[in-house]
Protein backbone atom coordinates (compact mmCIF):
# COMPACT_ATOMS: atom_id res chain seq x y z
CA UNK A 1 0.00 0.00 0.00
CA UNK A 2 1.31 3.41 -0.97
CA UNK A 3 -0.66 6.62 -0.96
CA UNK A 4 -0.32 10.36 -0.57
CA UNK A 5 -3.25 12.69 0.05
CA UNK A 6 -1.31 15.92 0.50
CA UNK A 7 0.17 17.11 -2.78
CA UNK A 8 0.48 20.43 -4.61
CA UNK A 9 0.55 20.91 -8.37
CA UNK A 10 0.93 23.84 -10.79
CA UNK A 11 -2.63 24.89 -9.88
CA UNK A 12 -1.17 26.39 -6.68
CA UNK A 13 2.54 26.50 -5.72
CA UNK A 14 3.63 23.06 -6.97
CA UNK A 15 6.10 22.51 -9.80
CA UNK A 16 4.42 19.72 -11.80
CA UNK A 17 1.12 19.20 -13.58
CA UNK A 18 -1.34 16.79 -11.97
CA UNK A 19 -0.87 14.40 -14.90
CA UNK A 20 2.92 14.36 -14.42
CA UNK A 21 2.37 13.61 -10.75
CA UNK A 22 -0.05 10.79 -11.54
CA UNK A 23 2.53 9.27 -13.93
CA UNK A 24 5.19 9.26 -11.21
CA UNK A 25 2.73 7.94 -8.61
CA UNK A 26 1.88 4.99 -10.88
CA UNK A 27 5.60 4.34 -11.50
CA UNK A 28 6.24 4.37 -7.74
CA UNK A 29 3.45 1.85 -7.17
CA UNK A 30 0.92 4.15 -5.49
CA UNK A 31 -2.67 2.93 -5.36
CA UNK A 32 -4.12 6.26 -4.18
CA UNK A 33 -3.16 9.83 -5.03
CA UNK A 34 -5.02 12.78 -3.54
CA UNK A 35 -4.60 16.36 -4.73
CA UNK A 36 -4.86 19.10 -2.11
CA UNK A 37 -4.36 22.50 -3.78
CA UNK A 38 -4.25 25.52 -1.46
CA UNK A 39 -7.82 26.72 -1.01
CA UNK A 40 -8.31 30.44 -1.46
CA UNK A 41 -7.12 32.71 1.33
CA UNK A 42 -6.70 36.46 0.79
CA UNK A 43 -3.48 36.35 2.86
CA UNK A 44 -1.89 33.50 0.95
CA UNK A 45 -0.30 34.28 -2.42
CA UNK A 46 0.14 30.51 -3.00
CA UNK A 47 -3.60 29.89 -2.83
CA UNK A 48 -5.94 29.37 -5.78
CA UNK A 49 -8.42 32.11 -6.64
CA UNK A 50 -11.99 31.30 -7.65
CA UNK A 51 -11.30 30.88 -11.38
CA UNK A 52 -8.22 28.75 -10.77
CA UNK A 53 -10.09 26.63 -8.23
CA UNK A 54 -12.77 25.90 -10.86
CA UNK A 55 -10.08 24.89 -13.40
CA UNK A 56 -8.37 22.73 -10.77
CA UNK A 57 -11.60 20.89 -9.92
CA UNK A 58 -12.32 20.22 -13.57
CA UNK A 59 -8.79 19.04 -14.33
CA UNK A 60 -8.61 16.59 -11.41
CA UNK A 61 -12.08 15.20 -12.14
CA UNK A 62 -11.09 14.58 -15.76
CA UNK A 63 -7.89 12.78 -14.67
CA UNK A 64 -9.84 10.76 -12.11
CA UNK A 65 -11.81 9.22 -14.96
CA UNK A 66 -8.86 8.91 -17.35
CA UNK A 67 -6.75 6.90 -14.89
CA UNK A 68 -9.53 5.06 -13.06
CA UNK A 69 -8.18 1.63 -14.02
CA UNK A 70 -4.63 2.43 -12.90
CA UNK A 71 -4.88 4.50 -9.72
CA UNK A 72 -7.54 5.98 -7.44
CA UNK A 73 -7.42 9.77 -7.70
CA UNK A 74 -9.07 11.95 -5.05
CA UNK A 75 -9.91 15.61 -5.36
CA UNK A 76 -9.13 17.46 -2.15
CA UNK A 77 -8.27 20.90 -0.90
CA UNK A 78 -5.93 22.23 1.79
CA UNK A 79 -8.01 24.81 3.56
CA UNK A 80 -6.26 27.42 5.65
CA UNK A 81 -7.96 28.24 8.96
CA UNK A 82 -8.31 31.88 7.85
CA UNK A 83 -10.65 31.11 4.97
CA UNK A 84 -13.20 28.27 4.88
CA UNK A 85 -14.23 26.80 1.53
CA UNK A 86 -17.69 27.91 0.37
CA UNK A 87 -18.81 24.28 -0.01
CA UNK A 88 -17.36 20.79 0.47
CA UNK A 89 -19.51 19.39 -2.35
CA UNK A 90 -16.84 19.23 -5.10
CA UNK A 91 -14.26 17.60 -2.84
CA UNK A 92 -13.52 14.06 -1.70
CA UNK A 93 -11.59 15.34 1.32
CA UNK A 94 -10.46 18.49 3.12
CA UNK A 95 -7.16 19.03 4.93
CA UNK A 96 -7.36 21.73 7.59
CA UNK A 97 -4.11 23.64 8.13
CA UNK A 98 -3.00 26.65 10.14
CA UNK A 99 -0.37 28.73 8.31
CA UNK A 100 -1.17 32.18 9.75
CA UNK A 101 -1.50 33.89 13.09
CA UNK A 102 -3.65 36.98 13.49
CA UNK A 103 -3.30 40.08 15.63
CA UNK A 104 -5.40 43.25 15.34
CA UNK A 105 -6.66 42.17 11.91
CA UNK A 106 -3.18 41.52 10.56
CA UNK A 107 -2.21 38.01 9.38
CA UNK A 108 1.36 36.73 9.31
CA UNK A 109 2.66 33.32 8.13
CA UNK A 110 4.48 31.15 10.66
CA UNK A 111 6.05 28.95 7.97
CA UNK A 112 7.31 31.50 5.43
CA UNK A 113 10.87 31.82 6.77
CA UNK A 114 12.84 31.56 9.97
CA UNK A 115 13.34 35.36 9.95
CA UNK A 116 9.60 35.98 9.63
CA UNK A 117 8.88 33.58 12.51
CA UNK A 118 11.46 35.40 14.65
CA UNK A 119 9.90 38.76 13.69
CA UNK A 120 6.43 37.53 14.72
CA UNK A 121 7.87 36.16 17.95
CA UNK A 122 9.63 39.42 18.83
CA UNK A 123 7.01 41.90 17.62
CA UNK A 124 3.86 40.10 18.79
CA UNK A 125 5.01 37.92 21.69
CA UNK A 126 8.06 39.69 23.20
CA UNK A 127 10.09 36.58 22.41
CA UNK A 128 7.81 34.25 24.39
CA UNK A 129 7.53 31.17 22.16
CA UNK A 130 5.12 29.38 24.51
CA UNK A 131 2.71 32.28 24.15
CA UNK A 132 2.98 32.04 20.37
CA UNK A 133 2.48 28.25 20.60
CA UNK A 134 -0.60 28.80 22.75
CA UNK A 135 -2.19 31.01 20.08
CA UNK A 136 -1.16 28.60 17.33
CA UNK A 137 -2.58 25.48 19.00
CA UNK A 138 -5.77 27.35 19.92
CA UNK A 139 -6.19 28.13 16.23
CA UNK A 140 -5.52 24.48 15.29
CA UNK A 141 -8.13 23.42 17.88
CA UNK A 142 -10.61 25.98 16.50
CA UNK A 143 -10.14 24.66 12.98
CA UNK A 144 -10.43 21.11 14.30
CA UNK A 145 -14.09 21.88 15.10
CA UNK A 146 -14.91 22.72 11.44
CA UNK A 147 -17.11 19.89 10.22
CA UNK A 148 -15.77 20.01 6.65
CA UNK A 149 -12.23 19.19 7.83
CA UNK A 150 -11.30 15.49 7.56
CA UNK A 151 -7.55 15.66 8.07
CA UNK A 152 -5.53 17.82 10.47
CA UNK A 153 -2.57 19.04 8.38
CA UNK A 154 0.99 19.25 9.77
CA UNK A 155 -0.15 19.57 13.40
CA UNK A 156 3.04 21.23 14.69
CA UNK A 157 3.98 23.33 11.64
CA UNK A 158 5.10 26.09 14.00
CA UNK A 159 8.21 23.98 14.70
CA UNK A 160 9.32 24.06 11.05
CA UNK A 161 12.48 25.99 12.02
CA UNK A 162 12.95 24.22 15.36
CA UNK A 163 15.04 21.21 14.32
CA UNK A 164 17.80 22.54 16.61
CA UNK A 165 15.20 23.18 19.37
CA UNK A 166 16.28 26.83 19.49
CA UNK A 167 12.66 27.98 19.84
CA UNK A 168 11.37 25.28 22.19
CA UNK A 169 12.39 21.86 23.47
CA UNK A 170 10.24 19.18 21.84
CA UNK A 171 9.93 17.57 25.25
CA UNK A 172 9.09 20.73 27.21
CA UNK A 173 6.17 19.80 29.52
CA UNK A 174 4.68 23.31 29.19
CA UNK A 175 4.77 23.05 25.40
CA UNK A 176 3.36 19.52 25.31
CA UNK A 177 0.53 20.59 27.63
CA UNK A 178 -0.61 23.04 24.93
CA UNK A 179 -0.46 20.29 22.31
CA UNK A 180 -2.37 17.90 24.54
CA UNK A 181 -5.14 20.43 25.14
CA UNK A 182 -5.39 20.95 21.37
CA UNK A 183 -5.66 17.22 20.66
CA UNK A 184 -8.17 16.73 23.49
CA UNK A 185 -10.32 19.49 22.00
CA UNK A 186 -10.22 18.08 18.45
CA UNK A 187 -10.77 14.49 19.60
CA UNK A 188 -10.29 11.39 17.51
CA UNK A 189 -12.91 11.74 14.78
CA UNK A 190 -10.49 13.59 12.52
CA UNK A 191 -7.43 12.03 10.93
CA UNK A 192 -4.03 13.44 11.95
CA UNK A 193 -1.47 13.45 9.19
CA UNK A 194 2.16 12.54 9.54
CA UNK A 195 3.69 14.99 7.08
CA UNK A 196 7.20 14.64 5.65
CA UNK A 197 7.10 17.96 3.72
CA UNK A 198 9.81 19.72 5.71
CA UNK A 199 12.23 16.83 5.16
CA UNK A 200 12.08 17.28 1.37
CA UNK A 201 12.80 20.97 1.77
CA UNK A 202 15.68 20.37 4.17
CA UNK A 203 14.17 22.11 7.21
CA UNK A 204 13.62 19.03 9.31
CA UNK A 205 15.05 15.53 9.60
CA UNK A 206 11.86 14.09 11.05
CA UNK A 207 8.21 14.50 10.04
CA UNK A 208 5.45 16.53 11.63
CA UNK A 209 4.26 15.87 14.25
CA UNK A 210 7.35 15.38 16.38
CA UNK A 211 7.80 12.03 18.12
CA UNK A 212 6.80 13.52 21.48
CA UNK A 213 3.45 14.50 19.93
CA UNK A 214 3.01 11.14 18.21
CA UNK A 215 3.28 9.60 21.69
CA UNK A 216 0.45 11.87 22.89
CA UNK A 217 -1.64 11.01 19.81
CA UNK A 218 -1.07 7.32 20.45
CA UNK A 219 -2.23 7.68 24.05
CA UNK A 220 -5.37 9.50 22.82
CA UNK A 221 -6.14 6.83 20.21
CA UNK A 222 -5.49 9.27 17.36
CA UNK A 223 -5.86 8.04 13.78
CA UNK A 224 -2.91 8.68 11.46
CA UNK A 225 -2.35 9.05 7.73
CA UNK A 226 1.05 9.42 6.06
CA UNK A 227 1.46 12.23 3.49
CA UNK A 228 4.43 14.03 1.96
CA UNK A 229 2.92 17.48 1.24
CA UNK A 230 5.02 17.47 -1.92
CA UNK A 231 5.33 20.41 -4.30
CA UNK A 232 7.31 18.27 -6.73
CA UNK A 233 6.57 14.80 -8.11
CA UNK A 234 9.96 13.40 -7.13
CA UNK A 235 9.04 13.96 -3.49
CA UNK A 236 5.78 11.98 -3.62
CA UNK A 237 7.20 9.42 -1.18
CA UNK A 238 9.94 11.53 0.42
CA UNK A 239 10.81 10.29 3.91
CA UNK A 240 8.13 7.59 3.93
CA UNK A 241 10.47 4.80 5.02
CA UNK A 242 11.76 6.70 8.07
CA UNK A 243 8.27 7.97 8.88
CA UNK A 244 6.81 4.44 8.83
CA UNK A 245 9.56 3.27 11.17
CA UNK A 246 8.85 6.17 13.53
CA UNK A 247 5.08 5.60 13.50
CA UNK A 248 5.56 1.88 14.29
CA UNK A 249 8.06 2.76 16.99
CA UNK A 250 5.44 4.95 18.66
CA UNK A 251 3.14 1.91 18.89
CA UNK A 252 0.70 2.55 16.03
CA UNK A 253 -0.33 -0.62 14.20
CA UNK A 254 -2.42 0.90 11.41
CA UNK A 255 -2.73 3.92 9.15
CA UNK A 256 -5.97 5.27 7.70
CA UNK A 257 -6.88 5.48 4.04
CA UNK A 258 -9.90 6.98 2.29
CA UNK A 259 -12.04 4.25 0.74
CA UNK A 260 -15.55 4.67 -0.67
CA UNK A 261 -16.04 7.88 1.30
CA UNK A 262 -14.86 6.49 4.65
CA UNK A 263 -11.57 6.51 6.51
CA UNK A 264 -10.63 2.91 7.16
CA UNK A 265 -7.63 1.39 8.97
CA UNK A 266 -5.03 -0.64 7.09
CA UNK A 267 -2.28 -2.57 8.89
CA UNK A 268 0.93 -0.55 8.97
CA UNK A 269 2.79 -3.63 7.72
CA UNK A 270 0.98 -3.26 4.38
CA UNK A 271 2.71 0.09 3.77
CA UNK A 272 6.12 0.58 2.22
Ligand SMILES: [Zn+2]
Pocket residue numbers: 078097099153154
Ligand atom coordinates in the same frame (compact mmCIF):
# COMPACT_ATOMS: atom_id res chain seq x y z
ZN1 LIG B 1 0.25 23.47 4.55
Ligand SMILES: [Zn+2]
Pocket residue numbers: 006008078229
Ligand atom coordinates in the same frame (compact mmCIF):
# COMPACT_ATOMS: atom_id res chain seq x y z
ZN1 LIG C 1 0.39 21.59 1.77
